[in-house]
Amino acid sequence: MERNRVMILGTGPAGLTAAIYAARANLEPVVVEGNEPGGQLTLTTEVENFPGFRDGIMGPELMENMRQQAERFGAKFIHGWATAADLGQRPFRVTVNDEDVYETDALIISTGASAKMLGIPGESDLVGRGVSTCATCDGFFFRGKPILVVGGGDSAMEEATFLTKFASEVTIVHRRSELRASKVMQDRARNNPKIKWVMNVTPVSVQSDGSKVSGLEVKDNETGETRVLPAEGIFIAIGHRPNTDFLKGQLELDSVGYIKTRGVSSATSVEGVFACGDVMDPHYRQAITAAGSGCKAAMDVEKFLEGASVHDESVSAPAL
Template sequence: MYKSVIIGTGPAGLTAAIYLARANLKPLIIEGPEPGGQLTTTTDVENFPGFPEGILGPQLMDNMRKQAERFGAEFRTGWVNKADLSRRPFTLSVEGLGEIQAETVIVSTGASAKYLGIPGERENVGRGVSTCATCDGFFFRNKKIIVVGGGDSAMEEANFLTRFASEVVLVHRRNELRASKIMQDRARANEKITWALNRTPLEVVAGESGVTGLKVKDNETGREEIIETDGVFVAIGHTPNTGFLEGQLTADEQGYLLVNPGTTETNIPGVFACGDVQDNRYRQAISAAGTGCMAALDCERFLEATELEAVVR
């Protein structure tokens, strides 16, 4: 029996772990097969406060983990494949660990960026392939960039990247865009954005120094070509990692968990959500860490209240 179990070890989960461990609550943190979350796939992180020269993503996550361990947080590796949140204590079924019971649960499982699933894509993440313009745009100053996607996210990313890039080519597999009219109009009014519509991405082309191009097929003619580029930003959406919850927590139409405004409280008392799993707007390491702090404080106050209630009874 644990007072609190944190599921996920990105910036949100690790920040929650630091706070709960310092409160002497001895939290258990369950980390999946990719500890550290999406930051472990990045290289230089230059927008996390406190590191004027930047820091490597994996190093930042390792530092946060060590900080939590210093105060007594317990880490165990496993995959939560089922959660029974119908009553307290909650029961988590963890592959490799069996069943674990917890008085409170913090869900910080993040959201996974959707990928195209083409050759050369995954192996070049951090070498020119990215899913976060805000995170990596700065590294492409005065370079030519491709953004793949046709929704609002793609338009937003393309517009943002024109702050740095010399040219942004927007590639989409259809002639029509899914983005709202206002977002399309903003992108079309941007002189730095050029268009390669009705083209299907086939392969990310790379050399020793990283990405050099994107091979695409013209869907009208069937002709294949390589669009030269220094970077490929995939902007086709994210998927919240909530499948194991089986719909027990209230979510929006995209699957992001809903919390009470100004808190990290879900629809089930004693269950809290923080980080990208409940944030479909910002998705930044620092904002995730902030909600991790909130979740820990919400969790601590919930435990204090329930313990006081038990004493009164």
Template sequence: MYKAVILGTGPAGLTAAIYLARANMEPVVIEGPEPGGQLTLTTEVENYPGFEQGILGPELMETMKKQAVRFGARFERGLVTKLKSKSSSFTIVIDSMGDIEAEAVIVSTGASAKLLGIPGETEMIGNGVSTCATCDGFFFRNKRVIIVGGGDSAMEEANFLTKFASEVLVVHRRDELRASKIMQERARNNKKITWAMNRTPIGILTDGQKTIGLEVVNNDSGENENLDADGVFVAIGHRPNTSFLKDLNIVDETGYINVQPGSTHTKIPGLFACGDVQDKTYRQAITAAGTGCMAAMDCEKYLEGERILDWSQNLS
């Protein structure tokens, strides 16, 4: 029986590991198939405090892991397939380790950006293809970029990118946007935003080293078109990694974990959530790390006996 098990090794999980390890809680961290989370797909991170010249995403994650190990956190590799809640403990089913038991669990499995599934997309992530305008917009100052999507998030990111790019071309596979009217109006009124409607992306264009545009099918004519751009931003939503929690009834209709406002408590005592798995708004490394700190402190108090709170309050 472990005291605390942390699921996930992004900024949230690693921060929680650092705090719990320093508190002598001997946390066990389960690394999934993508250790380090989405930041391992990011080449340069320039908005994480403390690194004046920026830092590579994988390097930042490796540094955080080493810091957790230094204080005594233990790391195990495996994919969690199910989490079972008992009266005062949890059973974690892991493909490579079998079942393990824990008094408390912190879920920090993150959310994965939905991708288009077209040739060149995954290969060029971090080299002209991005799923985060807030993270990478700065690198496209005075350049032409494409954003793919038609919802509120796409419109919001398109407007944000105009702070840097000389032109933002919105590509959407339908002739009407899904975004709310107010978000559409803001985008339509932005002179830097242009439109390529009713076009379906079919491939990322590269010169062998960097992204140079997007190949699409014009749904009106049926012909292929090449849209020139220095960067392609995919904004078609995120999918929280919570399928293994389906029997616990702690996620909302979109799959994000419900937590008690102002904390990381779920409605199940001893089960905490931090990072993008419970954050559908900010999704930044620094906010994930902040909630990782919160989860560790909430978890520590729980393990030390502060178990009289009603964790189900305000949670469905």
């Protein structure tokens, strides 16, 4: 059974940044690629808000550059995903692809969170060509165009309000007659003149003009009639699901399933296990914040392996 000093689960911006920092610290990290090597950015076309790229960069290219940078410093990559973990004692054991077992002295979990999708025809085929799950990431590309936001919670209201900065109009599509969002968020959306509403309908399929989104087919829940809502962008805002099922209750999670970390550190409820990126961040979900948390996790791991305590007080202001 192979034993490693550090294992990193996931290869999004958080996991790859952690790999870069850990490799540069001569920790020889072993990185498990995950279900979506490169994370959600591999589903994004152009990334314009990652610092250092004045003219933007394609999502898959950015992630490949980060991977090669980690490999340059000695990170080793394993194809597959973690299907089980035993965190009861050190060294921890991680099962990959239900068959290969690895031991590690420290573990960084950066398995991310997957956006919930509608699961209707045309949706997955048009991700990156009009279908999106991130208004902050992709809103700019729909300047002056009609947009639909599917959802009825706070996230949908927030995304719709944000998208009014770019779109010619934003239509909120919801399957019920009433919203789940808080009153404050509802009022903010309803008071925005650029937001329209289509309620009590069920999305049926995403329509295409052959190359990109052209509309959303919906069914009226009362009459059963279908119609197409024209749009050039469809933002799915029905929530995210953190990828923590394989942990089976071994770490402290919040009510949704996100990993809880200690104070400003990346330390979890199990000593020697650290978390970074979207798997512990239900709020920001940006590539740059994920990358920053990956840096923190690698630095915390280095301190831990040196015998230093990593907890709330482990990060203090430098002396002036």
